[in-house]
Amino acid sequence: MLLDSSVTLDYYAQAPVPAIFMLRPRSGWAQWIAREEYLITPMVQVVEFTDLYGNLCQKLVIPEGPFSIATKSRANVPDDIDVDASAEILPVAHLPPDVLHYLLPSRYCQSDQLGDLATSIVGTNPTTYQQVAQIRAWIHAKVTYESGASDSSTSAVDTAQTLRGVCRDFAHLGISLCRSINVPARMVVGFLHELEPMDLHAWFEAYVGGRWFTIDATEDFPKGNRIVVAYGRDAADVAISTIFGSIQFNGMTTTVTAVR
C-alpha cells in the first residue's frame, strides 16, 4: 500500500531551548520512502546526524516564540507483515555482531530479570519463530491496553506485574522476553494505518532465522501498512522529540492515509 503520513508538532518557547528530533523515516528492507517533507518554522540552523541505530536525527535550538515542525512522508509498504513459523532462532554463535547489542538489557527492558517468565511461556528450549509468536500471544492475552495505566518511567518489569499499559509497554515486555531467550529484539516507533485513535505507534522486531520480523502484541491480527520512523533498544532511544529545557507544548497532530 502507498501511505501518506504526517506529524506536526507545535511549541511556544519563552527562551531558546535545545532539542533533538527523530522524525525522518528511511528507506529500508520493508519500506520505500517515495516522498518526504520536513518543514521547520521558523527555519533555524540544523545539525543532522545518524545515531547508533541508523536513525537520522536533527539537533537544533528552538528559538523564542512559536515553533513548529511538520513532516510528511509517502511510503510504499507491504499490506501484511511477514510470518514464518519455521524460521529458526539462531544460536548466539551464529548471530551477526551488529545485532548482538539487541540482546542486552536496557532502561525499559530488563531482560536479565524476566527469564523465568519467558521460560514459563515458551519452555526451556525455544527453537523457532513459534516461541516468539507465543510471547506475542501471551502478552496480547494477558496485558490490558489501558491509557494512563503507565507513564514514561514504566518498564517491562513493571508491566509484567501490573499487566496494563499502552503500546510502548506491550513492546517493552515483548522485547524483554525475547532477549531473555537470546532472541535479539528492538523497539520500533512509527505509523500504523487505521490505528484508532490515530497517533504514533510503537511495536517491536525480533531477529529470527537471519532477519527481522515485525511483532505487534497490541493487535488481534497484526497487519502491515506500517511506516518505521526509528529503531532503538527501547523507548529511551526512539523519542521523536527530546527537549532539553522547558517549553510550552501545544500539541501533536498525526495523520496516516492510503493513497488512492
Place this chain on the structure above:
Amino acid sequence: MLLDSSVTLDYYAQAPVPAIFMLRPRSGWAQWIAREEYLITPMVQVVEFTDLYGNLCQKLVIPEGPFSIATKSRANVPDDIDVDASAEILPVAHLPPDVLHYLLPSRYCQSDQLGDLATSIVGTNPTTYQQVAQIRAWIHAKVTYESGASDSSTSAVDTAQTLRGVCRDFAHLGISLCRSINVPARMVVGFLHELEPMDLHAWFEAYVGGRWFTIDATEDFPKGNRIVVAYGRDAADVAISTIFGSIQFNGMTTTVTAVR
C-alpha cells in the same frame, strides 16, 4: 535561497540489469533538505545503503522494459559561498582522522604526481586559505572549459597537460593540487542554480581551518545556491548512476529553480 531541483533519468532495458544510484541530497552543514521525492517507475525492490562517504545509495535491478528514476528536492541553501582568507591550513598532525583519507591520491586525482605544479603555484610554504584560492585562480585562468575535450578516463594529470576540460576535470585538478600541499580535498557533485546549460555540476571542497570550504574553479565569481548530492574522493566515487551491464539510456533532464 530556497531551491527546487529535479533529475529524471530514462532507460530501456532489454534484460534485467543491476544498478546503483546516488541521487539523494542530505541535510548537512550548509543545506537543509525541506522536501524530497524519489520516484521509481516501475517500482522495484530497493536496497538503500550509506557508502563510505555518507552518501545514501540505492541498489536495485532495473527490470526489462522502460524504466525511469525521477527525484526532486527542495533545499534551503546559502546564496554565497563562505570565503575566509585567514583560515589556516592545519598541520597534518592536527587534522581529524576522518578527513585524512582525503589527502590520499585517487583514481582521477594523482596528487602524488602534481607536487611540483602545486609548488610552482603556491610556493613551498602554503599557510592559509589564500593558497587554496591561488590554486583555484590558477586553474580558472589556465584551464579552458571545453566540452568534449575530455572523457571518463581523463585524470588530473591529463588535465594539467592539456589544460582543457569540463567541470569534473577542473575539480579533479583542484583536488589533486590541494592534496599535494597536504590540504584535504573532496569531490562534490550537485546542482548549481543558473548553470548554463542546466546539468549536474561538479566542484570540490577543501578542508582549511577546521572546516570544509566550497571551491569552484569554473566560475569567474563562485556563488552559492548549490545543492550537494554526493561527496567522494573523485568522480569514481560519485557517479549518480552506475549500470552493471548494457542498457539503452534515453536521457537525463535536470532542473533547478528558485522558489518564489
Place this chain on the structure above:
Amino acid sequence: MLLDSSVTLDYYAQAPVPAIFMLRPRSGWAQWIAREEYLITPMVQVVEFTDLYGNLCQKLVIPEGPFSIATKSRANVPDDIDVDASAEILPVAHLPPDVLHYLLPSRYCQSDQLGDLATSIVGTNPTTYQQVAQIRAWIHAKVTYESGASDSSTSAVDTAQTLRGVCRDFAHLGISLCRSINVPARMVVGFLHELEPMDLHAWFEAYVGGRWFTIDATEDFPKGNRIVVAYGRDAADVAISTIFGSIQFNGMTTTVTAVR
C-alpha cells in the same frame, strides 16, 4: 607509569557454549598499549568485532572440557587523572552528536528518575566541572562500599536508596546523576594500580568542556595509573565475559604491576 596487567579466566564446559569476551584494551586518548597478549586455550575459531562503543569483542564457542582465556597488556598511562575545575558544562546544543547517546537513561542508570537528587546536590544551574566534582563527593560521602550489598540487578535508583554498593554501583549512580543534569557520562571497566584487593575495577567518565574526564567515587583521592578495558552506557554494555548457557567457572585472576 608503565603498567603490566593480566586477567586469566578459567572454565570447564560440559557442552559447547557460545560466549563473548571484551578484554582487549585499546590505545586511546590517555593510554598507549605497548604490548598485548591474548591466549585462548584450547585455541578455537574467533570472530572479533567492534561494538557500538568502539570496544573490541571476541565471539567464540567454548568447547567441551577445560577452557581458559589469559590476556596481558603493558600500557603507558598517566600517574594522575586530569581535573579542571573551570571546564564548562557544554549546553546540549554544543555537544557533538557522538556523545549524545550518553545522555540517555540505560538499564542501570535511570537518569530520568534521579533529577531531584541531582538538583539537591548541585543546585538548579550546574555550569562547570565543579558540579560533577560535587556529585562525586556526595557519592563518596554518602554511599558505603560494601561487598555483597548489591548484585547484578542493582541499579542506580536502588543504590540511591540503600546507599551501599560496590564500584559498579558507585559508577552507576554517578553516571545517572551526571546525565540528569545533561552531562554525558559513560561507564568504564578497567584496571587500577594498587587496588585492594586486586580485581577489575569500574568507574566512569563525564564529558565536560569538550572532553572526557575520569571520575571515581570510590577513592578518597582518585589517582591515575588506570588501564581502560571497555566503555559503555552502563554495566550491561561492558561485561568482560558473557556466557550464553551454563558453564563451570573456575575463577579469575587479575594482576597489575608497575614496570621497573
Place this chain on the structure above:
Amino acid sequence: MLLDSSVTLDYYAQAPVPAIFMLRPRSGWAQWIAREEYLITPMVQVVEFTDLYGNLCQKLVIPEGPFSIATKSRANVPDDIDVDASAEILPVAHLPPDVLHYLLPSRYCQSDQLGDLATSIVGTNPTTYQQVAQIRAWIHAKVTYESGASDSSTSAVDTAQTLRGVCRDFAHLGISLCRSINVPARMVVGFLHELEPMDLHAWFEAYVGGRWFTIDATEDFPKGNRIVVAYGRDAADVAISTIFGSIQFNGMTTTVTAVR
C-alpha cells in the same frame, strides 16, 4: 602455523614531522593475533584511529632526533590458502553494500581501462572463482618480477604495458582485472613466511561466493602462512608509513619466523 613477525623502522628527524603508521595486524576471519607489541622510541603522544577499511592507524609527530618504531606480532594463521573452484561470482545485485566500493577504480587500479584485457583472459561471461584463477595465472605467466622496474607512481595500466614489476604491481593488476569483470577486489599488505628476501609483501583478495579469497600472483603455488597487516583499495590506502615532511630514513628490518 603460529608465526612471529616483526618490523622495525628507524628514522632521524632534523625537525618535528607528522606521520601516520599502519602496522597493527588485527584478528579476523583467517588470523588470530595472540600477541602484539608496539614500541615507540622515544614515546610520544599517539592518536590511534580506525580508517575507512578497518585498519588501526597511529598518528603522531616524530620529534627531532632519532626515532624508531618496533612492532612484533604472534599470529595463528592457516598453512594453506583457501581455493574453491566452484565458488560463484555473485551478480552485483547480490553483493553486500560494504564490498561495493571495492568495484570502483582507484589510484593504481584503473579497472575502467582494463576491461578488454580482462575479457581477453577470461572471456565475456565469467562465472566462478575459476576466472579469478585465470587472471592470477595470466599475471603469473606474463608479468616478470623485477625489482626496480617500477616505482611508487606505477599503476596497473603501466604494468599491463611493461609486464614487469614487483609484488604490489602484480596485486594492482590483479585487482584491476577482477574489478573490471565486477568482482570486488582489495589490496593486502602483510607478511609471508619464507618470502625471499624477507620484506613486507603485497597481494590481493577477491570477493567470490560471498567471501574473500587470498590471491597471490607472484608465487608458483600460493601458500598460506600470511599475516594481514592492512587492507585498502590499492597501495595508496595501505602505506605502512606516511611521513608528511622530510626525514632521514635509516632502514627497515622485517622478520617472520615459525614458532616451534
